[in-house]
Amino acid sequence: MSAELSTQGLVLTATGLSAGYDRRAIVSAIDVQASPGKVVSIVGPNGSGKSTLLKSLVGVVRVLDGHVTVGDVDTTNMASEEIAKIGIGYVPQVEDVFPPLSVKENLEIGGYLLARREIPDRIEAVLEFFPRLKGMMTRKAGKLSGGERKMLAMGRVLMLSPSVLVLDEPTANLAPMVATQLLEEYIRGFADHGSTVLLVEQRAKAALRISDWTYVLGGGRIVLSGAPRDLEQNPAFVESFLGGGAAPPPSSD
Numbered sequence: 001m002s003a004e005l006s007t008q009g010l011v012l013t014a015t016g017l018s019a020g021y022d023r024r025a026i027v028s029a030i031d032v033q034a035s036p037g038k039v040v041s042i043v044g045p046n047g048s049g050k051s052t053l054l055k056s057l058v059g060v061v062r063v064l065d066g067h068v069t070v071g072d073v074d075t076t077n078m079a080s081e082e083i084a085k086i087g088i089g090y091v092p093q094v095e096d097v098f099p100p101l102s103v104k105e106n107l108e109i110g111g112y113l114l115a116r117r118e119i120p121d122r123i124e125a126v127l128e129f130f131p132r133l134k135g136m137m138t139r140k141a142g143k144l145s146g147g148e149r150k151m152l153a154m155g156r157v158l159m160l161s162p163s164v165l166v167l168d169e170p171t172a173n174l175a176p177m178v179a180t181q182l183l184e185e186y187i188r189g190f191a192d193h194g195s196t197v198l199l200v201e202q203r204a205k206a207a208l209r210i211s212d213w214t215y216v217l218g219g220g221r222i223v224l225s226g227a228p229r230d231l232e233q234n235p236a237f238v239e240s241f242l243g244g245g246a247a248p249p250p251s252s253d
């Protein structure tokens, strides 16, 4: 990865956090931490509050209780633009690019906090990391494949050289091989480069493979957490997330 693509990570911490909509908490009593050089993942069933939790960390959903800190700054309920300025790059689960705009325009918008003259060099750095986007600069984002679109969504966020990357289900709807490349090459690569990565992922097995630590969210609370090798030994985790008990009995004929 080019040296200037992302910035040395910061510690992102949520302590006793509750967050939700219209003052109703969807996630409660959340303690999570992500650190430089690490991939920390959050897995959990549909509707367990994974996206709500991430949104509350990046200023999109209101924190009702508790605190979020980035480095030594308390970012609780700061405006999302202020949080972006501190160095948090957030790739949402949906609406991650502007479909009617070209790849180039999407990247330029990603650089909205930069001086105009800085933008071409940043685009170069992003294209070096995602060379596949090079030949597509004039193509509308809405015409990209799922994998290309996710690269653009991440590239858009990398325009600001973030210290912390917050990714909400980046591999949803991607073919397995594309998902694996995105996770193992690019997302693990951000962390190996010194950035902090906080990842929500449906593919629990694939997430564990690239994670240093994993939290399990259930019904809006952290119900389990651990290093992947420990979770892989945990019968309840295996049963729920790695398909342990889900396999049908072998057929008798």
Ligand SMILES: Nc1ncnc2c1ncn2[C@@H]1O[C@H](COP(=O)(O)OP(=O)(O)OP(=O)(O)O)[C@@H](O)[C@H]1O
Residues within 6 Å of the ligand: 021, 026, 044, 045, 046, 047, 048, 049, 050, 051, 052, 053, 093
């Ligand atoms: N804007 C909103 N207003 C009110 N309730 C919402 C809103 N967005 C989500 N919810 C509710 O919050 C709960 C958690 O949703 P959330 O999207 O955070 O879950 P998730 O774990 O990300 O699910 P998925 O795996 O499907 O992405 C759900 O019951 C959902 O209906």
Ligand SMILES: [Mg+2]
Residues within 6 Å of the ligand: 050, 051, 052, 093, 168, 169
């Ligand atoms: Mg979600």
